[in-house]
């Protein structure tokens with residue numbers, strides 16, 4: 225089958241390159257979902273800690289490209305944590321939120337992702353959540369709620385009076401998962417763990433992919449890391465594009481993709 229592409233960028237491929245350079249090669253309005261978790265400027269092995277102002281300027285350049293390339297039904301999901309400097313904590317989503325709104329995007333949810341593990345702080349409460357800003361370009365956006373419903377707490381609960389007496393009171397397909405997501409983070413004993421230091425869980429990527437895109441849509445992940453989103457996209461018959469600067473991580477991601485058993489079409 226011939227390779228599919230958007231402009232000069234091939235689909236279902238991870239490019240070892242800077243994401244801004246890469247995104248500049250993608251035509252306007254051609255991507256359905258941009259999902260990303262950029263570096264948080266906290267000095268991880270793949271980043272150099274910079275002044276917050278310099279970091280935010282870099283992120284605004286990333287955001288400019290994300291806004292340009294999503295289509296009118298499209299979404300951006302920007303997942304970040306806190307920047308911490310000298311014990312002072314700066315929530316990056318709060319700092320970046322006005323940058324999205326300034327560019328005309330419409331905020332839909334601020335998703336709080338909570339997880340059970342992390343550093344044990346002694347001078348403040350231990351951090352146990354990160355956030356994801358979900359924004360759309362227009363009011364006509366893809367949102368497949370039924371694809372991501374979760375089991376009802378009381379699935380057999382019924383109306384006890386009125387015309388619906390005796391009927392199930394909850395949606396039999398399950399309930400809306402809400403904007404607080406409790407999903408284990410990928411630490412040492414997690415079955416998805418690779419050598420990437422900041423991998424996020426497949427369950428997180430899958431919920432975004434299934435709810436905000438349809439089959440054959442294109443999901444772009446500018447800071448691809450260990451390839452979680454690429455794996456989720458292929459598992460659910462979406463296409464992906466990824467950019468990642470570190471060769472070792474591209475190799476990890478490609479290895480995950482190679483060992484993936486794809487659904488039959």
Ligand SMILES: C[S@@+](CC[C@H](N)C(=O)[O-])C[C@H]1O[C@@H](n2cnc3c(N)ncnc32)[C@H](O)[C@@H]1O
Nearest residue numbers: 242243261270423424447449450452467468469
């Ligand atoms: C927070 S991690 C993303 C991890 C990802 N969520 C996963 O599940 O593996 C950010 C990644 O961005 C990469 N990165 C840093 N600067 C980049 C750039 N300018 N362009 C593309 N990737 C970059 C880093 O090497 C790192 O792997």
